């Protein structure tokens with residue numbers, strides 16, 4: 474047996490912890506605190522088991538058509554993946570030669586770096602705080618622009634991303650995992666007739682409360698979407714996932730309501746943290762990235778909160794180590810966290 478050199482030296486991506494205890498206040502992986510649309514339960518209850526005997530639709534035709542209609546584009550411009558993580562992996566195969574780079578903002582979603590390592594190509598980070606226009610490193614053929622960014626929550630103006638894409642020779646994937654919670658998004662760049670290199674990617678994991686289902690989608694120019702279809706596993710999205718995602722997607726009223734609840738709580742929680750002296754970056758996502766007031770340290774707070782069964786996310790390192798990323802949960806969960814922080818501040 475032989476393991477390739479790139480895999481031997483690979484530092485595996487570390488997902489946020491999924492605790493066994495039901496008592497944990499879980500604010501560490503940007504899941505949605507609210508349940509999925511009731512329409513999902515109906516689909517599951519009525520699901521004909523005979524559909525599991527057969528392979529699923531390899532082209533997810535119904536889901537694809539619904540997404541195309543809602544996004545005012547054609548199904549040929551829509552691709553669906555087993556979570557948006559799979560779309561990223563497929564894109565890394567389809568759009569990057571062995572001697573080219575994958576680029577992203579830095580800091581950003583840490584999976585990108587791992588993805589480049591799995592593909593055995595170089596990853597190059599563009600500092601988010603770089604003054605002036607941001608550029609990709611020479612030799613980059615795939616740039617992953619997270620908007621709103623993670624873990625910062627900060628939203629880039631679409632004009633900046635449009636200008637970046639115009640001069641960039643490779644493919645730009647605007648990773649809009651959190652865009653439903655944001656003031657604007659880049660969909661119009663992806664659906665534009667003259668678009669040659671922008672793909673906008675979304676997920677059912679956050680605003681649709683379906684992280685356990687594993688469905689993501691993206692929209693882009695037809696030739697790039699066709700390339701993704703060529704590379705994907707034949708049956709990458711299972712029959713149950715296609716049906717449940719479609720039901721959630723079509724329940725626009727419920728989706729709007731859930732998103733509005735999260736945004737409202739985010740505003741109140743950001744204010745509450747700021748009142749306590751925290752530096753809270755302006756967030757357009759379902760989480761905030763915040764720095765505690767001195768002498769408190771993010772790493773210590775993370776550990777102490779964990780002992781109290783309140784999970785948040787801590788990313789060590791020079792760009793991220795002075796802050797905590799806190800998912801927006803229910804008002805009750807945020808109140809529990811604030812009460813714990815107040816108690817800890819007095820201890």
Ligand SMILES: Cc1ncc(COP(=O)(O)O)c(C=O)c1O
Pocket residue numbers: 502503555556557558559582619623648650675676677678684687688689
């Ligand atoms: C920026 C970003 N992109 C993609 C994903 C992955 O989403 P999915 O669950 O659709 O694979 C995440 C998940 O946390 C994320 O933060």
